[in-house]
Amino acid sequence: MKKIFSLVEHRRGEIPDVSYELLTKGRELAKQENGEFTALVLGHNVKEFAEKIKKEADRVFVVDKEFLKEPNAEAYQIVLSDILKKESPFLTLIGHTALGMDLASSLATSLNIPIATDCVGIDIEDTGKMPVLLVTRQPYNGKLNAKVSFAAGSQFMITVRQGAFTSEQGNLSGKIIDIASPIEKEPDYRKFIEYIEAVVGAVDITQAEVVVAVGRGIKEKENMSLIEELANSLGGVVACSRPIVDADWLPKDRQVGSSGKIVKPKLYIAIGISGAFQHIMGMKNADTIVAINKDPNAPIFNEADYGIVDDLFKVVPVLKNKIKELKAS
Amino acid sequence: MNIIVCIKRVPDTADAAVNIDSSGKDIVKDRLTFDINESDNYALEEAILLKEKLGGTVTIVSVGPPECEDTLRMGLAKGADTAIRITDERFTETDGFAIAEIIKSAIKDLDFDLVLTGCIATDDGASQVGPTLAELMDIPHATLVTKIDVNNGVVRVHKELEGGLTEVFDIKLPALFAIQTGINEPRYASLIAIRRAAAKEIKVLGAGELGIEEVSLKTKVESLFRPPVAKHAEILQGTPDEVSTKLAQILLSS
Ligand SMILES: Cc1cc2nc3c(=O)[nH]c(=O)nc-3n(C[C@H](O)[C@H](O)[C@H](O)COP(=O)(O)OP(=O)(O)OC[C@H]3O[C@@H](n4cnc5c(N)ncnc54)[C@H](O)[C@@H]3O)c2cc1C
Ligand SMILES: Nc1ncnc2c1ncn2[C@@H]1O[C@H](COP(=O)(O)O)[C@@H](O)[C@H]1O
Numbered sequence: 001m002k003k004i005f006s007l008v009e010h011r012r013g014e015i016p017d018v019s020y021e022l023l024t025k026g027r028e029l030a031k032q033e034n035g036e037f038t039a040l041v042l043g044h045n046v047k048e049f050a051e052k053i054k055k056e057a058d059r060v061f062v063v064d065k066e067f068l069k070e071p072n073a074e075a076y077q078i079v080l081s082d083i084l085k086k087e088s089p090f091l092t093l094i095g096h097t098a099l100g101m102d103l104a105s106s107l108a109t110s111l112n113i114p115i116a117t118d119c120v121g122i123d124i125e126d127t128g129k130m131p132v133l134l135v136t137r138q139p140y141n142g143k144l145n146a147k148v149s150f151a152a153g154s155q156f157m158i159t160v161r162q163g164a165f166t167s168e169q170g171n172l173s174g175k176i177i178d179i180a181s182p183i184e185k186e187p188d189y190r191k192f193i194e195y196i197e198a199v200v201g202a203v204d205i206t207q208a209e210v211v212v213a214v215g216r217g218i219k220e221k222e223n224m225s226l227i228e229e230l231a232n233s234l235g236g237v238v239a240c241s242r243p244i245v246d247a248d249w250l251p252k253d254r255q256v257g258s259s260g261k262i263v264k265p266k267l268y269i270a271i272g273i274s275g276a277f278q279h280i281m282g283m284k285n286a287d288t289i290v291a292i293n294k295d296p297n298a299p300i301f302n303e304a305d306y307g308i309v310d311d312l313f314k315v316v317p318v319l320k321n322k323i324k325e326l327k328a329s
Numbered sequence: 330m331n332i333i334v335c336i337k338r339v340p341d342t343a344d345a346a347v348n349i350d351s352s353g354k355d356i357v358k359d360r361l362t363f364d365i366n367e368s369d370n371y372a373l374e375e376a377i378l379l380k381e382k383l384g385g386t387v388t389i390v391s392v393g394p395p396e397c398e399d400t401l402r403m404g405l406a407k408g409a410d411t412a413i414r415i416t417d418e419r420f421t422e423t424d425g426f427a428i429a430e431i432i433k434s435a436i437k438d439l440d441f442d443l444v445l446t447g448c449i450a451t452d453d454g455a456s457q458v459g460p461t462l463a464e465l466m467d468i469p470h471a472t473l474v475t476k477i478d479v480n481n482g483v484v485r486v487h488k489e490l491e492g493g494l495t496e497v498f499d500i501k502l503p504a505l506f507a508i509q510t511g512i513n514e515p516r517y518a519s520l521i522a523i524r525r526a527a528a529k530e531i532k533v534l535g536a537g538e539l540g541i542e543e544v545s546l547k548t549k550v551e552s553l554f555r556p557p558v559a560k561h562a563e564i565l566q567g568t569p570d571e572v573s574t575k576l577a578q579i580l581l582s583s
Contacts, residue, residue: 016491072498074469096456098490101448101472101507105460109426114547117425117455138556139453140356143347147551189469189501193485198493216343234580246511252493259489267580274343290576291562297346299556306579307562314569322577 002035003089007080008053009099010043011071012195015052018095020167022160023056025122026093027170030058033124033131035090039174042079044069056170061179067186073102074190075183081110082182088155091133093122096159108157114150115157120164141276142299162258163281201253203237210236211265213256213283216243217272217293217312224249226316227271233323239263241273257282272312275300292316330385330479332376333436334409335446335458337366338393338400342452349553356553365400368447372508374515375477376445377408383479386410388439392420392431398531406518406526417536419543425457427544432458433465434539443484444505448473459507469500472507 006026008019023039030037039057041050043064050062063079076099084092084107094104096118108115121136133156137146150156186192205211212231218224224238231238238254245255256263258278268286272293273279280303283289291304294311301307308315340361348357365373376387387409391397394416401412415435423431436444444466446459456472463470475495476487479502488496489509500506518526536542565572 011490070496073471098473098488098496101456102460102470102488105425105457106464106470109429109461109464114426115457116548117457134551137454139553140342140347141451141454142556143342144349144356144553145556146553149549149551151545151547151549187469189504190471191499193497193499196487196495196497198495242510248514255493258491260493262492289562290580295344295346296564301562301564302556302558302560304562306576307564308572308576309564310569310572315573318569319573319576322573323580326577326581 002030002033002091003038003087004030004033004035004091004093005038005040005084005087005089006057006093007040007095007100008049009071009095009097010041010046010049011099015049016095016097016162017167018097018160018162020056021163021165022093022095023053023170024167025160025165026091027056027172029091029122029124033090038087038089040080040083042068042071042076050176054174054176055172057174058172060174060176062176063179063181065181065184067184068181070192071099072186072190072192073099073106075186076103077107077110078183078187079181080107083179084111084155090155092155092157094157094159096161100159104157104159111155113155113157114153115159116148116150117159118161119158120161122158122160138277141274143297161277199252201251203254205237205239205254205256206261206263208237208263209266210234211239211256211263211267211283211286212236212269212271213239213241213273214244214271215241215273218244221247221249223313226313230269230316230320230323233320233327234267236265236267241276241279270300270304271316273300274298275303330379330383330443331388331439331441332379332385332443332445333388333390333439333441334369334373334376334404335432335444335462336369336373336389336391336400336404337447337450338363338391338397339366339450339452353552354550363396363400365403366447366450368449368508368510370515371510371512372445372447373404373407373409374513375508376443377516378513379443379477379479380408385442388413388436388441390415390432390435392416392423392428401531402526402529403518403523405529406522407516412529412531413534414531415534415539419536419541422546423544424546424548425453425455426461426547429458429461429465430544431539431541432462434541435534437466442502444468444503446505446507448507448509456507459505463505466505468503468505470505470507471498471500473509474506475509475512477506
């Protein structure tokens with residue numbers, strides 16, 4: 001029987017959405033293949049989590065150890081490699097998260113299992129003889145999709161993009177199984193110290209109704225005033241994509257996206273932003289999305305309601321004046 | 330502190346049209362401009378900063394065609410000491426695992442304390458080579474690294490998590506870090522340095538020198554295609570004046 005495993009992440013008491021998405025996808029694939037679906041929970045005092053996800057899987061493997069209190073990729077690797085060696089699942093799913101990035105490729109390599117990362121689609125096609133596993137990835141920052149196949153084998157690993165699959169509650173009654181750990185403390189080469197919270201600034205972009213966001217298309221710091229003036233004309237705040245923060249043109253608390261803030265304003269205007277998925281994750285739930293970009297193929301236009309395909313330096317100054325005129329009349 | 334930095338030369342596709350070639354498995358590259366991968370540029374800068382602070386050497390390594398030498402030369406101009414380009418006809422089709430294996434065979438006998446990579450290549454977007462290479466070399470690693478503090482063989486690392494949270498931990502050297510953008514402010518090379526680097530030798534290694542018979546592919550791109558579009562924006566047409574008028578009306582009425 002085919003075994004499929006999904007890792008359930010949790011940090012500071014919270015299970016991220018992507019873990020539920022993996023539980024749903026893993027369960028679905030196991031059902032399709034008449035297989036058995038196992039959820040993996042590593043941590044300390046995680047009984048509560050295990051109970052919570054019992055419905056999602058046929059089996060819930062729990063490794064409960066003090067040293068697993070914080071997700072530590074090197075410790076996770078030792079524990080998971082032990083489990084995967086014994087269980088030899090056909091497929092192991094891990095989130096393409098900050099933790100998953102540290103963990104999965106390294107774990108797969110140690111077990112000599114082929115891996116594909118940051119996948120947005122998973123298909124098991126039955127060709128008669130052997131089921132063939134195919135994944136969909138998004139190279140070139142979302143401009144293209146790629147169908148990717150694996151070298152022949154009996155075990156595979158996939159990391160999955162956050163939000164690529166939907167999550168539904170399961171109705172199984174999984175058996176919670178305690179699994180022994182091959183080690184008693186974290187390896188001495190990686191030791192957790194602490195968390196540092198995101199900095200809180202003067203402006204809270206998550207509370208604004210109108211967010212005018214600027215990206216690398218703005219080219220120079222001097223041009224940022226264009227965006228500020230537009231935001232002012234609309235009574236909105238200025239936010240940005242990551243490169244603007246990397247360049248120190250705006251503080252980190254203005255960054256929209258997976259490693260920044262999630263915003264849900266009434267109006268979101270993306271100017272000179274290509275629409276990488278890490279950015280999209282932070283703004284896709286805005287009521288109305290407008291994009292101004294000179295590249296007609298920029299992925300941002302697949303999220304936007306309205307688009308202008310033109311040079312922002314030609315459009316933004318005129319747009320600001322039109323808004324002022326209209327407001328005055 | 331001897332540091333190895335892995336550098337990939339990638340096409341700039343953020344601003345350009347990306348077209349699929351006749352094989353259906355790759356993109357048309359002849360009209361694209363290429364440069365150092367974004368996060369690799371930060372990794373290189375971090376290596377040079379560490380060298381300036383602690384002494385030692387910086388070696389840069391790239392797997393790719395002769396054109397990579399421009400990218401490596403720029404690295405030398407910025408302050409790297411040695412550059413290695415790895416190339417072979419047998420390496421034309423690769424994947425993240427193969428690249429890591431190839432790099433490992435080129436650097437395993439070098440004297441190093443730290444290996445740096447970028448956290449993601451903007452072409453394949455896999456974030457795979459760093460952690461794979463670390464595992465093959467049997468050294469600890471971390472990705473999305475935003476700060477490195479070296480202290481007596483131990484590095485205090487800052488790693489970026491979701492939502493702007495930072496995780497701090499200690500890692501023992503030798504180690505590999507996949508660097509996230511924004512960790513520093515990458516420098517520009519001076520004209521004199523660029524001219525000087527033009528005369529420097531770049532070591533070229535092939536499959537023979539590395540003792541690699543053939544690369545083993547674990548994954549393979551079967552086809553490239555345009556992402557299906559669930560919903561596309563209504564594109565406002567006209568001159569900047571016309572589109573601005575239309576958009577202003579929409580914005581103020583919504
Ligand atoms: C782990 C991780 C986390 C990340 N987290 C985030 C995050 O939270 N938020 C985030 O934004 N990114 C994040 N990123 C980075 C993300 O992958 C992209 O690199 C980034 O979003 C790109 O920003 P951009 O669109 O401004 O720049 P680019 O992708 O370079 O796009 C610039 C755009 O401007 C357009 N343009 C250029 N000139 C003009 C002009 N004159 N007029 C009009 N348009 C023009 C171009 O056509 C292009 O579409 C993360 C990456 C990683 C690996
Ligand atoms: N061909 C290559 N040559 C040198 N380094 C590479 C190559 N491909 C990937 N890397 C390194 O691995 C990192 C991650 O790449 P990837 O796994 O392809 O996203 C890059 O940022 C580089 O530092």
